[in-house]
Amino acid sequence: MNLTHFNLASAAEAQHSIDHCVALPDWAAGLVDARPFSSLDALWLKADALAQAWDEAALNQALSAHPRIGERAPGTGKEAELSSREQGQVNPADTALAQALRAGNAAYEQRFGRVFLIRAKDRSGEQILAELRRRLLNDAQQEQREALQQLREITLLRLKETFR
Numbered sequence: 682m683n684l685t686h687f688n689l690a691s692a693a694e695a696q697h698s699i700d701h702c703v704a705l706p707d708w709a710a711g712l713v714d715a716r717p718f719s720s721l722d723a724l725w726l727k728a729d730a731l732a733q734a735w736d737e738a739a740l741n742q743a744l745s746a747h748p749r750i751g752e753r754a755p756g757t758g759k760e761a762e763l764s765s766r767e768q769g770q771v772n773p774a775d776t777a778l779a780q781a782l783r784a785g786n787a788a789y790e791q792r793f794g795r796v797f798l799i800r801a802k803d804r805s806g807e808q809i810l811a812e813l814r815r816r817l818l819n820d821a822q823q824e825q826r827e828a829l830q831q832l833r834e835i836t837l838l839r840l841k842e843t844f845r
């Protein structure tokens with residue numbers, strides 16, 4: 682996808698071209714409605730501005746499309762493929778790491794009532810585990826802020842990849 686095509690496409694085609702970035706159709710619709718964009722930077726800015734409005738309900742809805750860290754995404758869709766690629770540095774053969782992530786994910790879900798979300802791209806399994814353990818100490822409000830920031834990062838990375 683390039684910017685000219687995105688600007689000129691039908692609303693349906695434009696929305697479909699970015700719906701794998703996050704499972705929040707309103708976000709994609711907001712971007713489609715804001716066309717035409719004069720530059721990619723303008724597109725990134727609008728995408729981030731729309732994402733700043735996300736609240737706990739948006740976070741919980743978006744999590745439906747993000748498998749747990751260390752788990753392979755179910756299904757074969759675009760999101761599943763992206764999730765697997767993003768988690769590429771989490772070595773599934775490292776059983777101690779996998780076990781620690783499983784335990785950490787369970788503790789996180791027990792404490793915060795939702796799946797632990799982190800921008801996994803460019804992070805090693807050990808870095809992810811360290812972040813998981815650090816964030817387990819957050820209070821609910823701080824953790825919601827951090828989880829939303831990670832969702833924004835994942836979404837913007839996927840959007841930028843779409844236009845690469």
Ligand SMILES: NC(=O)NC1=NC(=O)NC1=O
Nearest residue numbers: 750764767798799800801
């Ligand atoms: N639970 C997660 O953090 N999942 C994910 N992080 C990513 O960067 N991609 C995912 O699917």
